[in-house]
Amino acid sequence: MTVTIYHNPSCGTSRNTLAMIRESGEEPVIVEYLKHPPERARLRALADAMDLPVRALLREKGTPYAELDLGNPKWTDDQLLDFMLAHPILIQRPIVETPKGVRICRPAETVLELLDSPVASGK
Template identity: 75%
Template sequence: MTVTIYHNPDCGTSRNTLAMIKASGEEPVVIEYLQHPPSRDRLRQLIAAMGIPVRALLREKGTPYAELGLADPEWTDEQLLDAMLEHPILINRPIVETPRGTRLCRPSELVLDLLDHPATHFTKEDGEVVTGDRGIK
């Protein structure tokens, strides 16, 4: 199984997701998207595969979201993509892509449904324990 994670090592949710993937026996392709942002076409493909609107991939916290005025509903999808490409920190994370699907894994345990052999017990960085079938409490 090929697993790809668009990862930010400074993000706890992203680190937990990566650790859950590895605990499930997978060695993912890790794309640190702040250093290697996806192209416009790739970003469109990921959004389409997730089945979400472009706006749903925007991250507000710790980004220039407010300064750019991105809350304004008048921004078109193309303008939102332009902003994400200019400021990759605006792309919410982690995005995980597997043959089972593509998903924004917030919370991190959403990744477990994308894995062939998900870990059934995992302790997150903050001490929260994820257990059970498919790893969900």
């Protein structure tokens, strides 16, 4: 099984999710998205795979969300993607992709439904 995690090592939820993936016997592809943001098409594909609007990929806490007025409905999906590419900290985390689907794994236990042999610890 191929597992990819869009990971921020500074985030406790992201670290817990990564630990659960590894405890379940998988070694994921780790994308540290703050250093290597996904391309525009990849972000849109992730949102589409989760059946979520692009706006749902935005993280508010600890980001320039408020300063950029991103709660304003005037922004188009393309503009929101531009903001996420310019400020990767705006991308919600962690996002996990497996053959079973794609999820924003908040809380971390959400990852269990995406794994073949889930182990619920991660702490």
